[in-house]
Amino acid sequence: MKKLVQAVASLIIATSSFAGVTTISAKENTQAYKVEYQDADSIQSVFSKELHKKYANVKFKKKTKNVSVYESKNFKVTVTDLDVDQVGKQTISIEGQNKKTYAKKNAKVNVKVQDTTAPVITCEDSITIAQNEKFDINNYVSLNEEGTVELNKTVDTSNVGSITTTIQAKDKAGNVSKKDVTINVEKDFYQRIADAALAQVGVNQDCTMLVTNSLAAVGINFHGAPTAYLSLGELTNNPVPGDICVYQGHVAIYIGNGQAVHGGWNGCQTTVYSVQCANPFIGYVHVSR
Numbered sequence: 001m002k003k004l005v006q007a008v009a010s011l012i013i014a015t016s017s018f019a020g021v022t023t024i025s026a027k028e029n030t031q032a033y034k035v036e037y038q039d040a041d042s043i044q045s046v047f048s049k050e051l052h053k054k055y056a057n058v059k060f061k062k063k064t065k066n067v068s069v070y071e072s073k074n075f076k077v078t079v080t081d082l083d084v085d086q087v088g089k090q091t092i093s094i095e096g097q098n099k100k101t102y103a104k105k106n107a108k109v110n111v112k113v114q115d116t117t118a119p120v121i122t123c124e125d126s127i128t129i130a131q132n133e134k135f136d137i138n139n140y141v142s143l144n145e146e147g148t149v150e151l152n153k154t155v156d157t158s159n160v161g162s163i164t165t166t167i168q169a170k171d172k173a174g175n176v177s178k179k180d181v182t183i184n185v186e187k188d189f190y191q192r193i194a195d196a197a198l199a200q201v202g203v204n205q206d207c208t209m210l211v212t213n214s215l216a217a218v219g220i221n222f223h224g225a226p227t228a229y230l231s232l233g234e235l236t237n238n239p240v241p242g243d244i245c246v247y248q249g250h251v252a253i254y255i256g257n258g259q260a261v262h263g264g265w266n267g268c269q270t271t272v273y274s275v276q277c278a279n280p281f282i283g284y285v286h287v288s289r
Helices: 040-050 053-057 189-198 207-216 226-232
Strands: 003-008 011-015 032-037 059-064 067-071 075-080 088-098 104-113 126-130 147-151 161-171 176-186 233-236 244-247 250-256 259-265 269-274 281-287
Touching: 032 040, 040 053, 040 059, 040 067, 040 088, 040 104, 053 075, 189 207, 189 250, 189 259, 189 281, 207 226, 207 250, 207 259, 226 244, 226 250, 226 281
Parallel strands: 126 176
Antiparallel strands: 003 032, 003 104, 011 104, 059 067, 067 075, 075 088, 088 104, 147 161, 161 176, 233 281, 244 250, 244 281, 250 259, 259 269
16 A cells, blocks of 8 residues: 655755765755655655665665665665654664765655555445345445544435445544445345235235245245245244245245235135134244345
């Protein structure tokens, strides 16, 4: 990750000419340098301005403890006490060396490292959740650094529909980034089964086809004898709309308030009727997702 930082430098420089070692005191320099946070090579602008333009092409090679080494074919720079991962004030020393002549230049720099780049938000453009599901945007977003995430609109999951809102991410330095996202609220998994059953009222079919067609609405492809539907979930004493009512020789879909959608009624008709019917009741099956 690369981030812009501002290095505000007050320099006291000791130099030696390439012809020999001649130390002089340099004038105070208030030049402000821009380098990139968390990119070791980003300090090259300091090398070219304070050592020589020929040092502009040196590349980071290694760091041992507090010493970083940069090199090109003909030049080498040693930097002491630079930590591009640490925001705040730092005092660093740079020493440039001509590999052919061994002549050196030195500089001591006081810098202030500041994070000025906003965090990067990673999130799908569209998120789908179930009706009445507890929604937390933090479960769907990741940042490339430590920070906080919030939405500019509250997402009401009690109502089915779509809402476009904006994710706002803020890092520890106060930099902010934004991303638009659409939240799609769909009917609850079990309610979709119940609604699919109700949509079949009046259709001529047997009870197993009613249940099979209802389960297909949530992507479950299953068909069998009435008691075979017991394998699709756990028995429950607290049924919700969308649970399967299993009987001896019969099966139906519970829709709440003690009622169910039955197929194969009065011949092959699909209708709404009480859960209680002539067939001995085995139990309610809460379908596994």
